[in-house]
Amino acid sequence: MSGTTLNPRAGEINPARTVSELKELRALTGNAQGAQRVAFTDTWLTARDFLKDKLAELPVRVRTDPAGNLWATLEGERDTALIIGGHLDSVPNGGWLDGCLNVLAGLEVLRRIAAQGKPPVTVRLVDWADEEGARFGRSLFGSSAASGHLKLEELRHLRDKDGITLPEALARVGVDLERAPQAREELRTAGAYLELHIEQGPVLEELGLPLGAVLGTVGVERHTLTFRGQAAHSGSTPMHRRRDALLAAARMAQEIYSIAARHGGVCTIGSCVTRPGIVTSVVEECSITLDQRHLDADRLAAMWHEAQEAARRFAQEGNVEVEFGYLWSIEPIPFHPDLIDACEAAILEASGTAHRLPSGPLHDAAEVARAGVPTVMMFVQSLYGISHNRIEDTLEVHLEASVRALDRLADKTMRWLTREG
CATH class of the missing domain: 3.40.630.10 (Zn peptidases)
Structure with missing residues (x-):
């Protein structure tokens, strides 16, 4: 036309x-x-x-x-x-x-x-x-x-x-x-x-x-969080003896919603990879990606700081280790x-x-x-x-x-x- x-x-x-x-x-x-x-x-x-x-x-x-x-x-x-x-x-x-x-x-x-x-x-x-x-x-x-x-x-x-x-x-x-x-x-x-x-x-x-x-x-912070525990047989390992990397990562999935609510931003765990990734093993390693966004730079920094604190706390409670990796950021x-x-x-x-x-x-x-x-x-x-x-x-x-x-x-x-x- x-x-x-x-x-x-x-x-x-x-x-x-x-x-x-x-x-x-x-x-x-x-x-x-x-x-x-x-x-x-x-x-x-x-x-x-x-x-x-x-x-x-x-x-x-x-x-x-x-x-x-x-x-x-x-x-x-x-x-x-x-x-x-x-x-x-x-x-x-x-x-x-x-x-x-x-x-x-x-x-x-x-x-x-x-x-x-x-x-x-x-x-x-x-x-x-x-x-x-x-x-x-x-x-x-x-x-x-x-x-x-x-x-x-x-x-x-x-x-x-x-x-x-x-x-x-x-x-x-x-x-x-x-x-x-x-x-x-x-x-x-x-x-x-x-x-x-x-x-x-x-x-x-x-x-x-x-x-x-x-x-x-908004500003963006993108990081990886890798939790490391110990692989163990899913049938013979009692629940209280497990060093389950997925358990710590799973707790982060809920925590990021609380972090976002406190600061008025948004947080997303968009990827989760487990190893050895088989049905008969406790998860030895779990790597997740975290995307956090906010229009205020100070609040964005606070969100990432609180995410790290929470990850360390969940790792300690689960007797596993956590390592942080940088992906990308913009102010x-x-x-x-x-x-x-x-x-x-x-x-x-x-x-x-x-x-x-x-x-x-x-x-x-x-x-x-x-x-x-x-x-x-x-x-x-x-x-x-x-x-x-x-x-x-x-x-x-x-x-x-x-x-x-x-x-x-x-x-x-x-x-x-x-x-x-």
Whole structure:
């Protein structure tokens, strides 16, 4: 369906067109199992071509940076840039809205601004390359290249399930991994960054609200906890004589819920591996993974400290040993307070109600904020709180409200940049 026929009057935002284009993209790049826009694949390139065709109708300059991020630039009265971003790539069998809503809503805002003449600041739309990390396990590829946090030594030897290396996959789409850090130049004139995203969780749905202003992305601590006891025959070893590594680990499964409740964070044991792992033996070794998240750095540190204390206590009570291993961590990344206020005001204008909430998942916005660019995100309600799944969905009335709110936020941010300038 042509975007032109959907627009009632030039220069007006048309949220219905965004919903229509989302459905077009779903039909073009999905199947019965869901979205298939995995980064650097042919389907991802098809999605990129879809976006380029839409951008060709606008007075913008389109280019791909050295990390594979696609930029559309509408020149303004000043070089200072308002950036609106998202990502077209998806996980395999993913949802129809994750990432691409951000891009296509931003496209509609760009249309509206362009139709009203030269804006007071430059406006840029970016489709970040490989936000999901679904193929090579490294999320936020394009945005971390732009933020300066891409470490090439960690990426050169990454392979997908078919044995293709990341440099090989990038070369196929015209990107040289060694040049990817040069994408940092793209944020040189950045004055503010906005990102709309489906919530991917149940908070807004439980509150009965369509939209929320995001306070920031939470900090993450990921560790392994390995309990070591002694293997023994399951039939001949009395219960009181056992050094059962699984018993200590099992007690942690309940304790993390208490830790999360005390601090208002979240904790997850996502993996549990036992050895020797046979039905006739007491568990000698049990290794679990622990993921802890909080928006406050001090509370996050306290959660990890309490987890260690509990693990040592359970190990001592069970006459086993415990060892801790580091997996990964990232600090909490708060968004800009002025832009959070502007986001909430835009939501109130578009829907009459608003809520502030943190983001549990990481997003490209986190990398942009880490680069020192004033940033904010807006969430729109996710039905069932489900994402990364073909049943991912949002009411169309809420999708349209999110486009209107993003448009209002863009205007408020341009005025803010003009004042701050």
